[in-house]
Amino acid sequence: MSIIVEKYRNIGKALKEDASSDKVTDLIRDLHHECIGLLSNYEKVPLISKVPEKKYFSFKVGDKLTRPINMDLFNEEITNIDPLMNILKKRGKASPKELTKICYSIAMSFCCSIDILKTRDQKTPGTFFEYFISHIFSKMLGVNPRKELEVLNLDMHTKLPTDFIFDLGTNLPKFHLPIKTSTRERVIQVWAHQRVLDGVYGTGRFIGILVSLAETKLDHKKLEVIEICLPEQWRLYQLFIAQMKRIYYLDIPKKYKDLNKLFPPIHVKPFGDFFYEFEKLYDIF
Amino acid sequence: MSIIVEKYRNIGKALKEDASSDKVTDLIRDLHHECIGLLSNYEKVPLISKVPEKKYFSFKVGDKLTRPINMDLFNEEITNIDPLMNILKKRGKASPKELTKICYSIAMSFCCSIDILKTRDQKTPGTFFEYFISHIFSKMLGVNPRKELEVLNLDMHTKLPTDFIFDLGTNLPKFHLPIKTSTRERVIQVWAHQRVLDGVYGTGRFIGILVSLAETKLDHKKLEVIEICLPEQWRLYQLFIAQMKRIYYLDIPKKYKDLNKLFPPIHVKPFGDFFYEFEKLYDIF
Numbered sequence: 001m002s003i004i005v006e007k008y009r010n011i012g013k014a015l016k017e018d019a020s021s022d023k024v025t026d027l028i029r030d031l032h033h034e035c036i037g038l039l040s041n042y043e044k045v046p047l048i049s050k051v052p053e054k055k056y057f058s059f060k061v062g063d064k065l066t067r068p069i070n071m072d073l074f075n076e077e078i079t080n081i082d083p084l085m086n087i088l089k090k091r092g093k094a095s096p097k098e099l100t101k102i103c104y105s106i107a108m109s110f111c112c113s114i115d116i117l118k119t120r121d122q123k124t125p126g127t128f129f130e131y132f133i134s135h136i137f138s139k140m141l142g143v144n145p146r147k148e149l150e151v152l153n154l155d156m157h158t159k160l161p162t163d164f165i166f167d168l169g170t171n172l173p174k175f176h177l178p179i180k181t182s183t184r185e186r187v188i189q190v191w192a193h194q195r196v197l198d199g200v201y202g203t204g205r206f207i208g209i210l211v212s213l214a215e216t217k218l219d220h221k222k223l224e225v226i227e228i229c230l231p232e233q234w235r236l237y238q239l240f241i242a243q244m245k246r247i248y249y250l251d252i253p254k255k256y257k258d259l260n261k262l263f264p265p266i267h268v269k270p271f272g273d274f275f276y277e278f279e280k281l282y283d284i285f
Numbered sequence: 286m287s288i289i290v291e292k293y294r295n296i297g298k299a300l301k302e303d304a305s306s307d308k309v310t311d312l313i314r315d316l317h318h319e320c321i322g323l324l325s326n327y328e329k330v331p332l333i334s335k336v337p338e339k340k341y342f343s344f345k346v347g348d349k350l351t352r353p354i355n356m357d358l359f360n361e362e363i364t365n366i367d368p369l370m371n372i373l374k375k376r377g378k379a380s381p382k383e384l385t386k387i388c389y390s391i392a393m394s395f396c397c398s399i400d401i402l403k404t405r406d407q408k409t410p411g412t413f414f415e416y417f418i419s420h421i422f423s424k425m426l427g428v429n430p431r432k433e434l435e436v437l438n439l440d441m442h443t444k445l446p447t448d449f450i451f452d453l454g455t456n457l458p459k460f461h462l463p464i465k466t467s468t469r470e471r472v473i474q475v476w477a478h479q480r481v482l483d484g485v486y487g488t489g490r491f492i493g494i495l496v497s498l499a500e501t502k503l504d505h506k507k508l509e510v511i512e513i514c515l516p517e518q519w520r521l522y523q524l525f526i527a528q529m530k531r532i533y534y535l536d537i538p539k540k541y542k543d544l545n546k547l548f549p550p551i552h553v554k555p556f557g558d559f560f561y562e563f564e565k566l567y568d569i570f
Contacts, residue, residue, distance in 0.1 A: 151521065158517040192477035192526055199525030232443040236436065240484030241477055241526075 004038065004113050007031040008124065011131050019145060020138035025088045028106065028132060029081065035109035036078055038116065048224045051216070052254065056225045058218065059112055066112035068218045068225045070251045073104040081106060087275060088139045096272030103271055104250040107132060107213055111181065122181075130179045133211045134164050137177060140278055141166050145177070151200055160200070163193060173282050176206040181213040184228060187237075194242035207281055208244040211271060214251035229255040238266050245281060248274055289323065289398050292316040293409065296416050304430060305423035310373045313391065313417060314366065320394035321363050323401065333509045336501070337539065341510045343503065344397055351397035353503045353510045355536045358389040366391060372560060373424045381557030388556055389535040392417060392498055396466065407466075415464045418496045419449050422462060425563055426451050430462070436485055445485070448478060458567045461491040466498040469513060472522075479527035492566055493529040496556060499536035514540040523551050530566060533559055 011027045018024075042059040047068055049056050056068040084102040086092030094102070110132075111125040118124065134145050145164040151157070163178040176197055178190045187210075194208040215227045234256070238244065248271040249256065259266040296312045303309075327344040332353055334341050341353040369387040371377030379387070395417075396410040403409065419430050430449040436442070448463040461482055463475045472495075479493040500512045519541070523529065533556040534541065544551040 156517075156520070158521075160518070160521060186471075186474075188477045188481075189471075189473055192473045192480070192522075195477070195480065196473075196521055196525050200521065232441075233445070235441070236443075236445060236481055236485065237477075240481050 002117050004031065004034050004110075004117060005124070007034060008110070008128055008131075012127070015131055015135065019135060020142065022089060024131075024135050025085055025139070028135065029085055032081060032106050032109055033078055035113040036076055038113050039109060040076070042116065045223070047218065048222065050224055050226045054251075056216065056218075059116065061116045064115075065218065065220060065223075066115040067108075068216045069108050069112065070104065070214070070216075073101050073251055074108055075101055075105045076109075088136065096270065096276055098272065099275055100250060100270040100272030103132075103136075104213075107181075107250060111213075126181050129181050129213055130164070133179045134177070136274075137164070137166055137175070140275065141168065141175065143168060149197075149200075153200060160196070162197070163190075165206075174206045175281075176208045177211065178208075179211045182215050182228075183210075183212055184215075185230070187230070187234070188241070191237040191241035191244065194244060198242055208242065208246075209281070210244055210247045212247070212249050214249065215253045215256075216251070227253045227255070229253050231255045231259055234259065234266060235262070238264070246274070287402050289316065289319050289395075289402065290409070292319060293395070293413055293416075297412070300416055300420065304420060305427065307374060309416075309420050310370055310424070313420065314370055317366060317391050317394055318363055320398040321361055323398050324394060325361070327401065330508070332503065333507065335509055335511045339510075339536075341501065341503075344401065346401045349400075350503065350505060350508075351400040352393075353501045354393050354397065355389065355499070355501075358386050358536055359393055360386060360390045361394075373421065379560075381555065381561055383557065384560055385535060385555045385557035388417075388421075389498075392466075392535060396498075411466050414466050414498055415449070418464045419462070421559075422449070422451055422460070425560065426453065426460065428453060434482075434485075438485060445481070447482070448475075450491075459491050460566075461493045462496065463493075464496045467500050467513075468495075468497055469500075470515070472515070472519070473526070476522040476526035476529065479529060483527055493527065493531075494566070495529055495532045497532070497534050499534065500538045500541075501536070512538045512540070514538050516540045516544055519544065519551060520547070523549070531559075 008031060011024060014024045014027055039059055042061055044057045045060045047056045047058060055071040057071060058065040058068055081102045083092055083094035084099055087094060107129055110128050114121055114124050138144055143166050145166050147162060149160045149162055151160050163176060166175040176194060190210050197206040215229055217226050217228050247268045250271050252270050256268040259268050293316060296309060299309045299312055324344055327346055329342045330345045332341045332343060340356040342356060343350040343353055366387045368377055368379035369384055372379060392414055395413050399406055399409045423429055428451050430451050432447060434445045434447055434450060436445050448461060451460040461479060475495050482491040500514055502511050502513050532553040535556050537555050541553040544553050
């Protein structure tokens with residue numbers, strides 16, 4: 001087993017013990033160093049970006065390519081991730097823009113390492129991304145997440161499996177946090193789960209926040225990168241299924257960013273903004 | 286390209302021209318003969334069924350196994366499928382039980398043929414199952430399906446991609462028909478799409494019907510078959526997201542059948558029942 005996969009598994013174990021521990025922060029930092037070390041052995045191939053104002057490259061491994069990486073967001077300088085580590089440990093400062101880049105670099109360095117080490121493995125990158133984002137939420141909100149809820153409703157008594165739930169306590173907000181490396185047509189699940197929570201517990205009790213990595217798709221033959229976005233469908237889901245309070249991206253697609261400007265808006269933002277506005281999210285306007 | 290894949294593609298083309306044509310019925314019959322012919326070359330391996338009152342086997346291809354097949358529902362006698370073909374052509378009779386078995390045999394003979402011919406291909410069996418079930422609905426309802434709808438809602442003007450929609454005309458029912466070889470955790474999409482249709486066009490205008498093949502899962506090492514069912518979650522979806530009018534199975538899991546007996550019930554039935562009750566489905570109680 002590669003050292004990267006081993007370290008990734010250790011993060012899973014440490015999260016189970018205590019999702020908001022400094023130990024997890026340190027393990028993530030350590031894993032990132034391994035991934036950057038691995039990637040430094042491989043050649044970078046520039047890609048043909050069909051996404052306006054974004055440039056992408058992949059690492060080349062034999063005749064295989066990793067997923068596409070946004071040049072402006074990815075940083076290989078290892079010490080550059082320290083501002084995030086400091087903020088998680090409640091010291092130091094960093095701008096939202098810088099934090100978005102750091103989170104993107106950590107997530108992508110691991111995903112691309114798995115693209116190199118394994119074949120067609122989408123599950124490991126997805127699980128790591130869940131570990132990483134749920135750790136940040138645990139640290140910032142000061143509580144550990146749960147992944148199921150009790151349903152007590154008249155004669156029903158059952159357990160509802162959910163995405164991550166961060167419960168700040170009685171009469172305080174509860175966060176419903178789906179975490180996805182990309183969304184595509186599966187995204188309707190996010191709104192549907194929010195709808196079930198609204199129905200079972202009452203509208204407004206769970207604040208829905210989706211965190212997603214990117215919506216890129218690479219054509220491995222043409223070396224072209226596109227973004228797959230369905231903004232019209234998102235509007236229908238937000239109007240007719242349930243209300244998501246925020247959608248955060250590490251590599252935000254412009255078509256989704258534009259949803260902020262329509263009425264009623266969907267608030268789609270770069271993930272770095274979360275660090276400075278999460279306390280504001282408690283207010284339901 | 287194998288003759289089975291070629292014939293499968295021809296069904297796709299014929300459906301596009303006219304989903305309710307006798308030509309499609311004949312092509313499905315012809316393909317089924319090819320599949321039964323292919324399967325007759327392979328050894329049957331009995332499996333350890335962990336599903337009460339159901340027995341399963343697989344075809345063995347080298348060290349690979351096809352998906353599990355329900356012994357009581359599967360019939361290799363080629364001419365046994367004729368009663369279905371006759372009913373689609375508006376002649377002859379068959380019991381609901383017989384029709385369920387015929388449909389199961391046709392669906393499984395193709396799915397297992399693809400398990401033999403390809404590796405890890407879930408898409409082709411899924412698409413064939415859509416072809417097959419949507420052809421039956423086209424024949425029985427006398428209309429061809431659509432896969433998108435116009436949304437005109439104040440200043441919104443967009444196209445909503447959907448599952449199969451059978452529109453019987455002005456002031457008549459419209460059927461919303463998702464078709465899946467199995468459902469698992471993705472099933473929430475079915476209720477969520479129904480919710481969007483209810484929201485955009487008004488509750489009760491679209492009659493939601495899910496058709497599913499089976500919920501079996503084979504452990505390839507232990508040779509054990511289980512059924513994966515989430516009845517408690519279905520109840521939450523039916524209570525809090527939207528109402529599905531019918532759920533039809535070719536190999537119906539007992540845990541879902543039992544949902545008929547609870548209040549409020551979810552009507553889960555063997556697919557053969559559809560042929561004799563579809564006119565009753567027009568009444569919204």
